[in-house]
Amino acid sequence: MKNLVILGAGTAGTVMANHLVKKLSVKEWQITVIDQDPRHFYQPGFLFIPFDMYNEKQVTREKASFIPKKCNFILSEVDNIDAEKNVVNIKSGKKKINYDILIIATGSRIVPEEVEGLAGSSYYKNIFDFYTIDGAVKLRQFLQTFTKGKLVLNIAEIPIKCPVAPLEFVFLADWFFTKKGVRENIDLTFVTPLSDAFTKEKTAAVLSTLLNHKNINIVTDFSISKVDSDEKQIVSFDEKNVEYDLLVTIPTNMGSSVIERSGLGDDLEFVPTHRSTLQSKEHDNIFVIGDATDLPTSKAGSVAHFEAEILTENILRYINNLELKEEYDGHANCFIESGFGKGFLIDFNYDVEPVPGKFPFPVIGPMSLLKESKLNHWGKLAFRWIYWYVMLKGLPIPGITATMSTKGKQID
Amino acid sequence: MAELKLGKYTVETGEDGYMTNPDQWNKEIAEEIAKQENIKELTPDHWNVIEFLQKDYKEKGSIPTIRRLKKVGGIDTKELYKLFPEGPVKKAARIAGLPKPKSCV
Structure with a gap:
């Protein structure tokens, strides 16, 4: 039996667990997810709380309820990662968790x-x-x-x-x-x-x-x-x-203190990561996803979602000794709430900045890019449901691809 | 691609005024760019920053941040702002003949 360990059950870690449980054989692989906090927050909702548009209940769920039953979910603080020995040392019971593959999804925090x-x-x-x-x-x-x-x-x-x-x-x-x-x-x-x-x-x-x-x-x-x-x-x-x-x-904003204790981070404790494969730059059997990376794209849920599709493919390739796909392009997609029931939507990657156009389908949209509209605001509010019921489960969102599409965009 | 005349030298630059050919850089050119950035004279403290930027860029392939200048280079941030007022890393990188620092997303 081999061990795949996911550190962090936020957006990125949860989506990875849901993807991998469908792809890896339960006879060969044990997937373990470790997190210190039982609560999963819909973080985009924090913005609305000060203005009394959302309450705590609407943005909080149990982490365990999103982790597939076939995974081993451990609730514990993590002491450190010993990358030389392929071990995660957790505080609960001072246990050592061995891994063959480690996915770091420890996010970022304010300091x-x-x-x-x-x-x-x-x-x-x-x-x-x-x-x-x-x-x-x-x-x-x-x-x-x-x-x-x-x-x-x-x-x-x-x-x-x-x-x-x-x-x-x-x-x-x-x-x-x-x-x-x-x-x-x-x-x-x-x-x-x-x-x-x-x-x-x-x-x-x-x-x-x-x-x-x-x-x-x-x-x-x-x-x-x-x-x-x-x-x-x-x-x-x-x-x-x-x-x-x-x-x-x-x-x-800094990476997790676990990264600091493990000596795996840069000056801000983000983990140096290959920008298109999501493999750690230092260790071949460590992969990094979401806010925890040092990649020059937004730290956002949409990024974690897009990265997850590509990382799943690359984990399978790594297991089968195939060359990793250099596919992640920095794709990010963000609603921008602009007040009075309106909003913007932007879609971009490492190389193409946000431009006007229609999304996700050319001409028909229905969303407008880089333009204020009421529909974008409703899109943002509806997204909370998509997040809980579609995105965290790793299900596809119609018309939205992991790499950025230039269709429908007005590019100079 | 553009050209910039600095004293007796002419150097290649991008649209942003940052040098594009590091082989053309020398200390006299640095003094001339400094004047354009309203820094009258490059003192040993200025050179300490410039040389750290060049060394770190060579090793890491990216311009260090203010945080890294402090943590790794031991350069006090307040002091840095006194040496290169308003956007110290942008100014110092230009004087050092390096590309314009990219801001993150």
């Missing part, structure tokens, strides 16, 4: 401690994140009574999970305060280390215009050095200040 003064006594008083369930829920409570002042959203460092979420947050905040009749008393400012609203040029132009229309200020090239919570201001390394009454932070 507020990385910015001086951020994780102090004001955290969860007038400083909040919305990348954790705790942060999102506490921010919702704060927003109930916040009716005037300066709301500042700051991205500490790049890369971050779901790079469009901070923009969506300020768009929704504009709508939320307008609906409450207090928008004119609230100053909204988006502060980013980038030189523009977004990393991709055409998308940045569209979104900058939108920020402007919605009267949301933008401060670019702001590399945060510290939070001065006494003076209620954020300070950059070149000593620029932005004052806040409410600071919504996207703290530094």
Whole structure:
């Protein structure tokens, strides 16, 4: 009996377990999935919690319920991976789990401690994140009574999970305060280390215009050095200040501490990974998927979903001593909620930036790319159901392929 | 492809003004690019950053981030901003004759 171990039962790990259980012979392979948290969160839903559009219940399920019965699911913290000995050391019972193949799907996490003064006594008083369930829920409570002042959203460092979420947050905040009749008393400012609203040029132009229309200020090239919570201001390394009454932070995103303890990560504890095969650069029998990789594409559920199809194929090839397919192209697909019941949709890969067009089918769409529409907003809301009932099970989504299609896109 | 005249040298650059042929780079050219970036004089502290960028790029094939400059190169971030104000890595990479750093997604 051989062992395939999946570390992490988030989006990527769960989809891989569901794919592989159908492909590997149960007589030859034991699949083991290990995670420390029993709860599976629909993370795109965190964005809606502060604005009281979703509650905790709507974004939380049991992880175990998505792991196929034929897999061995272990709930335990992981001490480390000993890649030389092909062993995962888990904390529960101090057990050693041997593997023939390891899939790292340990995701990314926010680390507020990385910015001086951020994780102090004001955290969860007038400083909040919305990348954790705790942060999102506490921010919702704060927003109930916040009716005037300066709301500042700051991205500490790049890369971050779901790079469009901070923009969506300020768009929704504009709508939320307008609906409450207090928008004119609230100053909204988006502060980013980038030189523009977004990393991709055409998308940045569209979104900058939108920020402007919605009267949301933008401060670019702001590399945060510290939070001065006494003076209620954020300070950059070149000593620029932005004052806040409410600071919504996207703290530094890093890979799991397991990666750090195992010595397998880069400066941010993301695992160096081959960009088209998803094999680890250091160890042939380790594969990496989802937010845990160092790949230059978005850290997003859609990416994990697309990668999973290609990684499944490559795991089978690896087992059969065949050459790995260099197929993953960085494909990502993201809805961008823009407030007032509208949204955008973008579809891109390593080489092709988001452009206008129709998706998933040329001409008929029905979704529009890089264009604001009501249907895109409904698509985003419907996606929660697709996530729980289709995507996590590794089932195909009609018209959507693992590699990016240029059909229906207006490419220069 | 474009050309840039720097003192007595002419170098090949991309549309973004970053050099495309590393063989053409030398220290005098670096001084000229620094002037264009509003840095009057390259001090030993500037050279420390430039040389780390070149060495790391050679080894890793990508421009190091501010975090890596601090962690591996031992260069204090505040100091870095003083040496190369506004976008230090972008400026220092251009002076070092390296490609423009790619921002992630």
